[in-house]
Amino acid sequence: MDVVDIKEKWTNQINTVTIGAKPDEGGTRTSTVTVGGETTLPFLTFEGDIPNRPVIAGMVTDVVPDGWPDILKQAIGDEINSPVEWAQKCVEQYKVDLISLKLIAPDPGGQKRSPAEAAKTVKAVLEAVGVPLIFWGCGDEDTDNEVLPECSQAARGERCLIGSATESNYRTLGAIGTADKHKVIAEAPVDINIGKQVNILLQDAGFSLNDVVMCQVTAALGYGFDYVYTIFERVRIAGLKGDKLMALPQIANVGWETWKVKEALQDDDILPGWGKLADRGPLWETTAATGYLHAGADILTLAHPQSIATMRQAIDELMAAH
Amino acid sequence: MNFIGERINTGFKDIKQAVMDKDPGPLQDWAKKQAAAGATYLDVNLGAVSADPADMCWMIETVQGAVETAICIDTNKPKILAEAIKACRPGMLINSTTAADEKLDAMMPIAAEHNASIIGLSMDEAGTPKDVDKRVENAGKILAKAMELGMEPQRVFLDPIVMPLKYMQDQSQRILEAARQFQLFSDPPPNVVLGLSNVSNGTTHKKLINRIFLVMGIANGVSAAICDVMDMDLVNAALTAELVMNREIFADSYVRT
Numbered sequence: 178m179d180v181v182d183i184k185e186k187w188t189n190q191i192n193t194v195t196i197g198a199k200p201d202e203g204g205t206r207t208s209t210v211t212v213g214g215e216t217t218l219p220f221l222t223f224e225g226d227i228p229n230r231p232v233i234a235g236m237v238t239d240v241v242p243d244g245w246p247d248i249l250k251q252a253i254g255d256e257i258n259s260p261v262e263w264a265q266k267c268v269e270q271y272k273v274d275l276i277s278l279k280l281i282a283p284d285p286g287g288q289k290r291s292p293a294e295a296a297k298t299v300k301a302v303l304e305a306v307g308v309p310l311i312f313w314g315c316g317d318e319d320t321d322n323e324v325l326p327e328c329s330q331a332a333r334g335e336r337c338l339i340g341s342a343t344e345s346n347y348r349t350l351g352a353i354g355t356a357d358k359h360k361v362i363a364e365a366p367v368d369i370n371i372g373k374q375v376n377i378l379l380q381d382a383g384f385s386l387n388d389v390v391m392c393q394v395t396a397a398l399g400y401g402f403d404y405v406y407t408i409f410e411r412v413r414i415a416g417l418k419g420d421k422l423m424a425l426p427q428i429a430n431v432g433w434e435t436w437k438v439k440e441a442l443q444d445d446d447i448l449p450g451w452g453k454l455a456d457r458g459p460l461w462e463t464t465a466a467t468g469y470l471h472a473g474a475d476i477l478t479l480a481h482p483q484s485i486a487t488m489r490q491a492i493d494e495l496m497a498a499h
Numbered sequence: 500m501n502f503i504g505e506r507i508n509t510g511f512k513d514i515k516q517a518v519m520d521k522d523p524g525p526l527q528d529w530a531k532k533q534a535a536a537g538a539t540y541l542d543v544n545l546g547a548v549s550a551d552p553a554d555m556c557w558m559i560e561t562v563q564g565a566v567e568t569a570i571c572i573d574t575n576k577p578k579i580l581a582e583a584i585k586a587c588r589p590g591m592l593i594n595s596t597t598a599a600d601e602k603l604d605a606m607m608p609i610a611a612e613h614n615a616s617i618i619g620l621s622m623d624e625a626g627t628p629k630d631v632d633k634r635v636e637n638a639g640k641i642l643a644k645a646m647e648l649g650m651e652p653q654r655v656f657l658d659p660i661v662m663p664l665k666y667m668q669d670q671s672q673r674i675l676e677a678a679r680q681f682q683l684f685s686d687p688p689p690n691v692v693l694g695l696s697n698v699s700n701g702t703t704h705k706k707l708i709n710r711i712f713l714v715m716g717i718a719n720g721v722s723a724a725i726c727d728v729m730d731m732d733l734v735n736a737a738l739t740a741e742l743v744m745n746r747e748i749f750a751d752s753y754v755r756t
Contacts, residue, residue: 373750377752
């Protein structure tokens with residue numbers, strides 16, 4: 178029996194954002210990544226246009242995060258100790274679309290490295306790979322307000338995507354984005370109203386929403402995943418219905434959040450009956466990523482090579498379905 | 500909420516003079532001010548100043564030279580519309596047709612052909628109805644015609660026809676009831692538009708009456724208004740009403756300044 182497609186008619190299109198600048202655009206990237214532009218919900222290609230497929234950002238950190246499990250570190254290999262080599266491996270072997278570099282070394286609760294060192298890392302990664310770069314601060318706002326401007330300047334003209342503008346530091350992010358020609362991530366703490374609010378604040382501060390990618394603090398599976406999923410979906414529906422403040426591409430920071438939770442850290446000696454961590458860890462990352470993909474994520478950050486491979490295949494199949 | 504800026508109309512002396520002198524200044528000035536205030540559409544009305552479509556095209560091109568905001572072509576003359584619509588960038592709104600056969604048959608195909616939206620006044624050959632049922636009947640006829648020509652219901656902005664509160668006090672609640680019933684025509688429903696300033700005609704407290712009537716309209720399904728978009732009290736009252744009706748996602752800084 179034929180099942181008739183039920184088509185929704187949406188009135189608005191999601192903004193497109195291009196990350197990375199080639200030499201003729203003032204940067205040095207060999208490729209760029211464009212996200213957004215949808216006129217329908219994820220993968221409903223029979224209903225509207227999805228001009229740009231969702232992309233995978235390979236997660237890299239400047240120093241190895243505390244507490245990451247051996248199964249993840251071993252899967253990445255020795256390159257994990259050098260952000261440059263790790264990024265190169267992401268591009269050459271894992272075939273990621275872009276790099277997502279998390280700058281945790283300056284964290285005042287950690288290694289307290291200087292903003293200049295962080296900027297050097299950003300510069301080195303940009304020199305080592307040709308794909309576009311996302312870079313994030315450590316999350317401590319005072320520190321980020323010093324680190325991100327210096328990194329932004331070091332990457333001037335490369336049209337990076339910088340994370341992240343919040344309700345309290347949006348002015349800094351808007352200013353460096355404008356000055357150094359970067360894109361900005363607007364982040365909210367699992368709260369759709371604050372998500373909209375940060376966008377309004379950035380816009381009122383003179384930063385164009387055409388240069389913004391939205392982000393919710395991305396819950397790992399089992400840690401509020403359903404809340405964040407719903408927000409991604411509501412943001413996308415509001416955007417498609419005509420709310421220009423919500424018609425923005427979205428990023429799900431899956432890798433960073435997954436490798437903190439016990440289900441992705443502890444093996445079956447501590448969690449009997451949960452199966453081997455070597456399989457379960459990447460599965461935990463992949464399952465959350467698949468959910469966010471269906472909820473409207475345009476960019477997924479992923480850490481485990483197996484998760485990256487699985488998600489690339491999933492995106493291939495979903496985009497080829499129609 | 501669709502705010503249709505009413506100010507580029509030869510009913511205003513500065514615009515009338517500018518059109519006669521072909522002086523782009525005042526038109527572009529009002530275009531920029533209304534766009535900055537958040538207008539969704541800019542109404543452009545040649546009025547009785549001229550019957551030459553070229554004058555209407557000049558107005559539209561002048562406005563489009565200043566801002567990106569979509570145009571609302573305000574004319575009831577099919578001949579002017581046919582030319583003016585060619586001068587517009589995509590996304591335009593036509594103001595307006597009625598349910599009178601002659602008008603409907605002339606205007607609606609132009610809207611369909613150019614992928615435009617259109618305002619449909621719920622009146623017919625007999626004039627403006629005094630009751631709810633006739634308003635609904637006329638509006639239904641307009642929407643049916645549009646859908647027959649393949650237009651989505653959201654491209655039709657049904658107007659229950661606002662009457663002056665001061666002179667026809669019994670009409671206001673009928674207008675609101677008609678607006679409510681327009682929602683029942685289709686899913687998704689058509690847009691519902693008010694020509695707002697008419698409600699406060701001849702009154703002392705114009706702004707207050709406009710504001711309250713728009714808020715009550717929104718509670719009854721109104722999604723658009725031809726109004727003074729520079730009146731921030733009006734705009735912010737409307738935005739608040741939309742939040743109350745859960746049509747927009749809340750954010751602390753939702754008001755416009």
